[in-house]
Amino acid sequence: MGLMRRFSNIFKAKASKTLDKYEDPRETLDYSYERTLEMLQKMRRAVADVATSRKRIELQAQQLQRSAAKLEGQAKQAVSQNREDLAIEALTRRQSIATQLTDLQAQHDQLKAEEARMVEASQRLQTKVDSFRIRKETMKANYTAAEAQTKVNEAISGIGEEMGDVGLAMQRAEDKVAQMQARSGALDELMASGALDDASMSSDRLQAELDRGFAEPAVEAELARLKGELTGGGTTAKQLGAPDQETARSGAPAPAEAPVEEDRR
């Protein structure tokens, strides 16, 4: 037997099992209708699960993008200080974040497609359920045992098949969500471990060295000023905190405004 028929037979056998049959076809109709309503509820929850998983990935991507941007800035700082070693370190970290981001994008696209399919499937089921409800009432009102059996069976197999199909779609979506959640969890752990952090976080050697790179010229200038004062020479001290240095430091915690307040006292 070809695949097409094997697949059909098993699918239909499974679908027909989703609905119990009662002695009185009218009862079967009511029962089937209840089941389809339950299925619609489940379907909506499944769509929400996929959306939650997608949003989690979006948050992770935002976090990684922020880190990547900071590392880019740090690499620039390092280059401006002629610290190629630090620049390479920052760019290497940025590269591994870029890889993670590509992976996240692919997962995100998959989930989005899955979400769209689920929404479509639930709309289809909704239409069938509405049609089933109307037919069910008509059949019950004009019920005669002779004609009922065939008509009822047709409507029930139809709705049962739709439920089987929706059930399959839901199973797929659940599998995907479970896979993505496992990967998201692994990425969360990786992020928590600091492996993907930008260098301004925690006591990071990269940022510390960059800060020192900016602090040293300033300290030297201060030293020169003091020396100038002591020797009584009229040499003008170099200005501290030149604007280019201030803006380049934005990655580090901003120094408190304490000196200004002292001046005001």
Added chain:
Amino acid sequence: MIVRISGEGQFEVPDRHVEELNRLDEDLTKAVDGGDEAQFTAALQALLTSVRTAGEELPADWLGPSDLVLPSPDATIHEVREVLGDEGLIPG
């Protein structure tokens, strides 16, 4: 006859088209038995396209069983085997 494409909908396909579907089904069966994913995707697309072109999609509120149910367009061999369960490994 009525053919359902899983995840897509139901189509009414003229009975004279069955021969063509059977022919395309042979390729699909070979692909699944051989476990060749690329061949499977190509054969499945060919089969589904044939149903869509020869058949007419039934309205969304139509209610009735299908004579044939086909896997969804993006199904994989793995997913098909999962539906087939044990029987998937025994060519009937």
